[in-house]
Each structure stands twice: as C-alpha cells, then as structure tokens.
Amino acid sequence: MRAMTRRAFVGGVSATAAGAALSLAGGTFASAAERDRALAATAARAVRVDGTTLEQVATPTGTSGYRRLAAGPGWPLVVRGELAGPQPGRDDRRTALAGFVQFTDLHLMDTESPVRFEYLARWNDSAHRPQETLTVRGASSLVERVNSLAAGPYTGKPFNLVMTTGDNTDNHEHIELDWYLNVLSGGRITPNTGDPTRYEGVQNSGSNTYWNPESSFLDDYKAKGFPQVPGFLGAAGRPFDAPGLDVPWYSTVGNHDDSLEGTLPDLGLLGALYAGDRKLEGCNDADAAKIMEALRRDPAGAALLLGRLLADGNAVRRITPDERRRPFTLKEYAKAHLDPAVTGPGPVGHGFTADAADSGKLYYTFRIADGVLGISLDTTNQAGFADGSLGTAQLQWLERTLQAHSGHWYDGDGHPVRGGKGNDLVVIFSHHTSTSMGNLLPDPRNIFEKRHDGNELVALLQRYPNVLAWVNGHTHENRITPHGHAAPERSFWEINTASHVDFPQHARIIEIADNGDGTVSLFTTLIESAAPYATDFDDTSDAGLAALYRELSYNDPYATPAAKLGASVDHNTELLLVKPVG
Numbered sequence: 366m367r368a369m370t371r372r373a374f375v376g377g378v379s380a381t382a383a384g385a386a387l388s389l390a391g392g393t394f395a396s397a398a399e400r401d402r403a404l405a406a407t408a409a410r411a412v413r414v415d416g417t418t419l420e421q422v423a424t425p426t427g428t429s430g431y432r433r434l435a436a437g438p439g440w441p442l443v444v445r446g447e448l449a450g451p452q453p454g455r456d457d458r459r460t461a462l463a464g465f466v467q468f469t470d471l472h473l474m475d476t477e478s479p480v481r482f483e484y485l486a487r488w489n490d491s492a493h494r495p496q497e498t499l500t501v502r503g504a505s506s507l508v509e510r511v512n513s514l515a516a517g518p519y520t521g522k523p524f525n526l527v528m529t530t531g532d533n534t535d536n537h538e539h540i541e542l543d544w545y546l547n548v549l550s551g552g553r554i555t556p557n558t559g560d561p562t563r564y565e566g567v568q569n570s571g572s573n574t575y576w577n578p579e580s581s582f583l584d585d586y587k588a589k590g591f592p593q594v595p596g597f598l599g600a601a602g603r604p605f606d607a608p609g610l611d612v613p614w615y616s617t618v619g620n621h622d623d624s625l626e627g628t629l630p631d632l633g634l635l636g637a638l639y640a641g642d643r644k645l646e647g648c649n650d651a652d653a654a655k656i657m658e659a660l661r662r663d664p665a666g667a668a669l670l671l672g673r674l675l676a677d678g679n680a681v682r683r684i685t686p687d688e689r690r691r692p693f694t695l696k697e698y699a700k701a702h703l704d705p706a707v708t709g710p711g712p713v714g715h716g717f718t719a720d721a722a723d724s725g726k727l728y729y730t731f732r733i734a735d736g737v738l739g740i741s742l743d744t745t746n747q748a749g750f751a752d753g754s755l756g757t758a759q760l761q762w763l764e765r766t767l768q769a770h771s772g773h774w775y776d777g778d779g780h781p782v783r784g785g786k787g788n789d790l791v792v793i794f795s796h797h798t799s800t801s802m803g804n805l806l807p808d809p810r811n812i813f814e815k816r817h818d819g820n821e822l823v824a825l826l827q828r829y830p831n832v833l834a835w836v837n838g839h840t841h842e843n844r845i846t847p848h849g850h851a852a853p854e855r856s857f858w859e860i861n862t863a864s865h866v867d868f869p870q871h872a873r874i875i876e877i878a879d880n881g882d883g884t885v886s887l888f889t890t891l892i893e894s895a896a897p898y899a900t901d902f903d904d905t906s907d908a909g910l911a912a913l914y915r916e917l918s919y920n921d922p923y924a925t926p927a928a929k930l931g932a933s934v935d936h937n938t939e940l941l942l943v944k945p946v947g
C-alpha cells in the first residue's frame with residue numbers, strides 16, 4: 366500500500382504524553398483549565414485543527430428562550446481503546462492510508478411541496494423545521510468547509526473523496542435530486558418551486574402553528590423568541606452559485622431517497638398530488654392523530670388519508686403546480702448521477718453505473734485508496750416505514766465481495782478459512798444503522814426475497830478481520846459503537862454521524878492510519894459548515910442565511926439537540942483496532 370508519513374508534531378508535547386492525557390473516561394473535564402490542557406494536547410498530536418470542532422464548536426449563549434450561537438471551545442480528541450490498546454510512540458511511526466469525509470442526511474427539501482406533513486410537527490419533529498427553507502444553502506456551506514480544509518487534521522493526507530450516506534433528498538422529488546447533484550458538483554441553483562416570484566408554503570400561511578418569519582404576527586414560534594426577518598423567504602428562494610466539491614464524491618441511497626416522506630410506500634397514487642395545485646397546511650387534531658397512527662402502522666393508509674384531506678380539507682391552499690416535484694424511482698436516482706452535467710470532480714456516476722440504473726441494484730464497490738476498499742449498500746425497503754434491511758441477494762453479494770478482498774476469514778462456526786486473492790482493508794457504507802435495520806417486511810422490488818436485519822449484518826462483518834468500520838446515518842445522532850470485544854481480531858467500529866438538517870448539523874472526517882505497531886487508528890473529526898457562528902437578522906446574504914440555518918435548527922422547539930449531539934466519545938476520537946494480517 367502507498368502511504369504518507371505523518372509530519373512532525375507541532376508544539377512541544379510528546380505523543381506518549383498526549384495520548385495519556387486524552388484517554389479520559391467520557392472525555393469530561395473537572396475544570397476549564399483541564400479542558401484547555403486536553404485541547405493543547407490534541408493540537409500537539411494533529412497536523413492542524415483549524416476549521417474543525419477540534420478548534421471551536423457552535424455553542425448556545427444565554428439560558429432560556431431563543432438562544433443565539435457563538436464560537437465555543439473545541440472538543441478534544443478522545444482515545445477509544447475498547448478493541449485494541451493504544452501503544453506509546455505510535456504518532457511518530459504512523460503512516461496515513463486513506464482519508465475521506467462523510468455527509469449524511471442532508472434532506473434537501475422542497476418546502477412548497479403539496480405532499481408534506483408539516484402540521485404533524487408537534488408529534489414528529491421531522492415533519493416541519495423552522496430552518497428547512499435553507500437546507501440547500503446550508504449544504505453548500507458544508508461543501509465550502511470541506512474545500513477549505515482539503516486534508517485530514519491528523520495525517521495531513523488530502524481527502525480521497527466525500528461519501529453521502531443517504532437521505533440526500535427529503536421527499537424524493539426530481540427537483541430535490543437536481544439540487545443535491547448541483548450542490549455537490551457545482552452549479553446555479555434556485556431553491557424554489559412553483560411560482561418563481563414568491564414562496565408558497567406554510568411559513569407565510571398566517572397560521573400561528575408555524576414560524577412566519579417575514580410577518581410581525583405573533584405566531585407560536587415568535588412567542589418563544591424567534592425573530593422577524595424581513596425578506597427571509599424571498600432570500601431563501603433566491604438563485605445562487607454552488608461551488609461544488611473539489612474532490613470526488615460518491616452516493617449511498619436512504620429511505621427518504623426512495624419513499625414518500627421516507628416512510629410511505631409509493632403506490633403510484635400520489636404522483637398527481639405532488640405536481641398538483643393543492644397544499645394542506647393544517648388539519649384538526651383528530652385527523653392528525655389518524656395520520657400519525659397510520660404512519661406508525663399502515664403507511665399505505667396514511668397516503669390515502671392525505672389524498673382525502675387534500676381533496677376536501679379545510680386548510681388547503683391553492684399553489685402553483687410544478688412537474689419538477691414528481692417523485693423519482695431508484696432507477697431514475699442512479700441515472701441522474703450519470704448525467705455528464707453533474708460529474709463535477711468525478712467519478713462518472715458517483716458510484717452508480719448504467720447497469721445500476723437499468724436494474725435498480727444500487728449497491729457497489731469502489732476504491733477509497735490503494736489497499737482500502739469501500740462498499741456501499743442499499744438498506745432501503747420500499748414496503749414502507751423508515752427503517753431498513755438487506756435482501757438475500759445483496760447479502761450474498763456482500764459476502765462474495767468480502768471473500769474476494771480478504772486473505773482469510775472465519776466461517777459461520779468460527780473456523781478460519783484461507784482464500785481470496787485480495788487483502789484490502791474494507792469500509793462499509795450504508796444509510797441505516799445496525800439498530801435501525803429491523804424492517805423485515807417483503808420489499809415490493811422482490812416480494813419473495815427474504816430480508817435480513819442489522820444483527821445478521823454485524824455477524825457477517827465480524828467474520829472478516831479486514832473490515833475496519835461501518836459508516837452510516839439515519840438516526841440523526843452522533844454515536845460510535847464498538848463491535849467484537851470478545852475477539853479483537855474480528856472487531857470493527859460502527860460510526861454513526863448526525864444529520865445536516867437538524868442541529869448539530871455535522872459532517873465527519875475519517876482518517877485511516879497504520880500505527881506501525883500491529884494496530885490501526887481511525888481518527889474521526891466532526892466538522893461544521895463554513896457559515897459564521899454569529900447571526901444578524903438583517904443579513905440575508907448567502908453566508909448570513911447559512912448561519913441562520915444552524916441557529917434556527919438549534920432553537921427548533923420540537924427538536925432534541927442534546928440527544929442528537931452525542932457524547933464526547935462519539936465526537937472527535939481515535940478508534941484503535943488490531944491490524945488485520947494476510
């Protein structure tokens with residue numbers, strides 16, 4: 366494998382001392398001085414920390430009401446040795462193998478779409494968010510951050526690629542897909558649908574249920590301290606030029622990319638409603654309760670109920686119809702990535718091939734770096750509900766792929782097996798996590814195929830020592846989980862990263878390094894968008910809107926920022942593993 370030697374330390378703290386200082390249980394600190402010492406030790410181990418949450422983090426000010434954000438102290442590195450012990454002096458021996466960035470759950474959103482459930486926000490925080498008109502600008506600001514960094518903080522190795530792990534769109538509309546492709550590859554974007562001269566959604570409905578940002582009317586959000594922002598909606602829908610990524614990028618599909626609202630099976634009943642001229646902006650509590658119950662137990666029934674309410678509901682608004690809102694299929698999703706206009710820095714198709722577009726099989730392999738293989742899975746299930754699973758054909762394909770790239774593995778009974786011509790390190794990517802793959806309903810794409818849950822996938826991955834990590838999204842939480850305590854040579858890390866639609870709006874840098882002592886380190890570093898922390902309610906520039914996007918997400922009255930943030934052991938970490946042998 367080609368590798369890059371880590372450059373010399375900055376500062377005067379030795380690698381051994383730095384590692385010891387940061388192996389703190391939970392990463393909590395008794396005082397600001399202790400935290401500052403940990404931050405200094407972190408900086409000493411890194412090539413650079415600026416532009417990452419190792420340097421500074423969006424931090425709320427005040428104690429109640431609408432809270433403004435400011436730059437707060439960064440989060441130090443936490444060394445996690447559950448699967449392999451950290452050895453002294455490893456920084457001086459370390460060589461970089463690969464480095465990439467994970468985007469996840471961008472939820473680029475057509476907020477004027479008729480097929481949405483904003484009126485359910487009291488029961489489901491993802492139904493409506495006060496910041497959602499700004500998803501496209503927020504994602505573009507995240508791209509700007511990656512471009513400005515260009516390399517990992519611990520190895521200094523330039524990023525090999527960016528991988529998006531699903532829910533790239535919110536309601537699998539063609540226009541949302543266009544926005545997504547242009548945010549990542551660059552291009553002119555107008556984040557508005559329907560009438561190009563005005564906004565036609567719930568945020569100028571005059572209903573006190575929603576934040577009406579341009580109005581002085583005291584809605585429920587303003588009663589909690591949300592500001593009036595003159596010109597907000599017009600600025601949110603204003604055309605802008607997205608710079609696009611400077612590095613190659615790949616795409617993994619999520620449930621919001623293949624289902625109505627990420628939950629409802631596409632029965633072919635709602636296509637006309639998507640492109641229609643009616644938008645339901647509210648309903649009574651009895652109907653809301655029926656929809657919520659149907660979403661939990663009968664997604665097809667929820668789709669039918671929505672159609673009835675759009676036909677005769679009391680809070681139906683006439684809007685400008687737009688054919689670009691029609692939902693795309695998974696085959697169309699793959700085909701859109703093959704358009705030369707969105708190739709950007711490459712590769713052509715961003716992981717998908719013409720065969721994938723023809724077959725709808727959206728799982729594939731790709732080369733992250735020399736000696737490091739990426740495997741992207743499709744964990745969606747079009748039977749309905751948000752959670753996922755794998756079909757038998759894909760699970761068998763995954764096992765064949767792992768065998769072809771492994772020098773040895775273990776059979777189902779734990780016996781070692783020699784074989785396979787390759788001996789790559791492997792990183793798995795999917796949208797769903799091991800705990801959110803329990804949707805075993807028959808998938809309409811192959812009604813007679815058995816489905817397999819997250820436990821089966823974990824068991825399979827543990828049979829291949831060269832699997833280092835499983836990187837995923839879906840939960841909108843930061844959480845890093847070790848798998849395989851009992852057998853270090855058969856262990857891997859599951860790295861789950863928060864969304865970029867809900868606070869804390871993180872992406873994650875992952876660097877893979879050989880420590881030269883029989884262990885491998887995975888450095889995980891969270892990053893925020895390039896937007897400034899401070900907001901100005903009179904500033905509706907692109908940067909000002911991106912800053913508001915972050916601050917509004919923190920203040921969403923129905924969200925739970927603390928739960929999504931995760932603990933220090935889920936933030937900036939060094940994850941150690943026993944180095945697999947051939």
